[in-house]
Amino acid sequence: MIKRKAILLIALAMSIALSSGCSILTDSVSTRTNAPTANISETTAASEAINQNGNSSSSSGGESSQNNEGSDTSSNTETSTEDTSASSDGAQAAQGGSATSVVPAAPIAITSDLTVHFLDVGQADATLIQLPNGQAMLIDGGNSGDADNIMRYMRSLNITVIDYLVATHPHADHIGGLPAIIGAMDIGEIYMPRVSHTTQTFERLLTAIQDKGMQINTARDGVNILSIPELQIDIIAPVRDDYSELNDHSAVIMIVYGSTGFLFMGDAEILAEGHITANVSADVLKVGHHGSHTSTSAAFLSRVSPSYAVISVGSGNSYGHPTDAVLNRLDSAGANVYRTDLQGTVVITSDGSSITVNVAPAPYQANAPPSSPSAEPSQAPQAPQAPQTTSQPPVSAPEPTPSSAPGNSDIVVFITNTGARYHLDGCRHLAQSKIETTLSAAKAQGLTACGTCRPPA
Numbered sequence: 001m002i003k004r005k006a007i008l009l010i011a012l013a014m015s016i017a018l019s020s021g022c023s024i025l026t027d028s029v030s031t032r033t034n035a036p037t038a039n040i041s042e043t044t045a046a047s048e049a050i051n052q053n054g055n056s057s058s059s060s061g062g063e064s065s066q067n068n069e070g071s072d073t074s075s076n077t078e079t080s081t082e083d084t085s086a087s088s089d090g091a092q093a094a095q096g097g098s099a100t101s102v103v104p105a106a107p108i109a110i111t112s113d114l115t116v117h118f119l120d121v122g123q124a125d126a127t128l129i130q131l132p133n134g135q136a137m138l139i140d141g142g143n144s145g146d147a148d149n150i151m152r153y154m155r156s157l158n159i160t161v162i163d164y165l166v167a168t169h170p171h172a173d174h175i176g177g178l179p180a181i182i183g184a185m186d187i188g189e190i191y192m193p194r195v196s197h198t199t200q201t202f203e204r205l206l207t208a209i210q211d212k213g214m215q216i217n218t219a220r221d222g223v224n225i226l227s228i229p230e231l232q233i234d235i236i237a238p239v240r241d242d243y244s245e246l247n248d249h250s251a252v253i254m255i256v257y258g259s260t261g262f263l264f265m266g267d268a269e270i271l272a273e274g275h276i277t278a279n280v281s282a283d284v285l286k287v288g289h290h291g292s293h294t295s296t297s298a299a300f301l302s303r304v305s306p307s308y309a310v311i312s313v314g315s316g317n318s319y320g321h322p323t324d325a326v327l328n329r330l331d332s333a334g335a336n337v338y339r340t341d342l343q344g345t346v347v348i349t350s351d352g353s354s355i356t357v358n359v360a361p362a363p364y365q366a367n368a369p370p371s372s373p374s375a376e377p378s379q380a381p382q383a384p385q386a387p388q389t390t391s392q393p394p395v396s397a398p399e400p401t402p403s404s405a406p407g408n409s410d411i412v413v414f415i416t417n418t419g420a421r422y423h424l425d426g427c428r429h430l431a432q433s434k435i436e437t438t439l440s441a442a443k444a445q446g447l448t449a450c451g452t453c454r455p456p457a
């Protein structure tokens, strides 16, 4: 079975490689005058990359990584629709990049903000970035049930094109929503590490890319995504391609805007962290692997020295993320921590010199009741819903669209008399009985999303 899938993947990869041929990226480059020429040569590795992808498909994405820790294996994540609920505050979190504050006289034109939306997609990852040049970037796309919410959020910001799409690594909680997003939106360039995975989710991703007639740019250390005055986007990992753990293949992204830096770790673990040779010093750290203790070593943290640390994690997740160990390390490193499970979508904005966050830091909160004595006692009892900062401007999505961002808890879904799942209209599991209700009501009953029709989670 696995072998057959691997062969299918190879075939898919080969056909993508073949169909892309040598005329790589001519389309997207021509429409992107800002793209540096270096970009072109970098992307020529694409077809070759996916070729090798196929060849090594079972060597790295396979056995060991699949069973380790279990936190990201597709079998778990694909069905773990628990709690992707969230996001009901997502829209409110959107600052909308309409900052009108006086721009200081900068030596080089900084015309707009860099706005990073750490979307609340439950126990998964999806980060939307509005670049100051007007382009948009998406790092990961959550689980498959998150695609609609993510796209709705983008629409609320008037984003119709994803200029740069990064799939950090092939785990379902990172790529699950991407096939639908790729199918529905205009995509500029796609970056993925040179590693494969024998899951249907990964197959769907490759198929979506193939159907789009696109090719994959290899994500690895040294690849530049964008380089324009005051804005630099680089991939600084994976440094190696022989990791046994799929998470260690994660594309790690560094964005430097003016004097501010943002570091996005994907699910990279401590081994991969240690291999990174690039400068990782950053103001904002997207914490690796949802706060798992297998990532974010104290040594790495001291290199990054972040002031802000964001953890994308689902409340009540079965993995115990974020772990006390990582919360302690972040606390010791002096970072303010923001968590999507406690605060919903977190929006961090840089004007090139200073950084603002749409919510106050999360209270220090060890997951286990007996907290260490070093915990900040003053903040421990705070309510989970962090209050908004007083300086927060009135929330304004650029184009106030009717539905706001992730979190459509009142969309219509259907349940059956006896089933434990809720469904979209037309699902074959509704043959016996079909009762209309709302998403929030279904979830309140403890029902979970059907794996066949894949309604929003």
Ligand SMILES: [Zn+2]
Pocket: 072, 169, 171, 246, 247, 267
């Ligand atoms: Zn992972």
Ligand SMILES: [Zn+2]
Pocket: 072, 124, 125, 171, 173, 174, 267, 289, 290
């Ligand atoms: Zn993950």
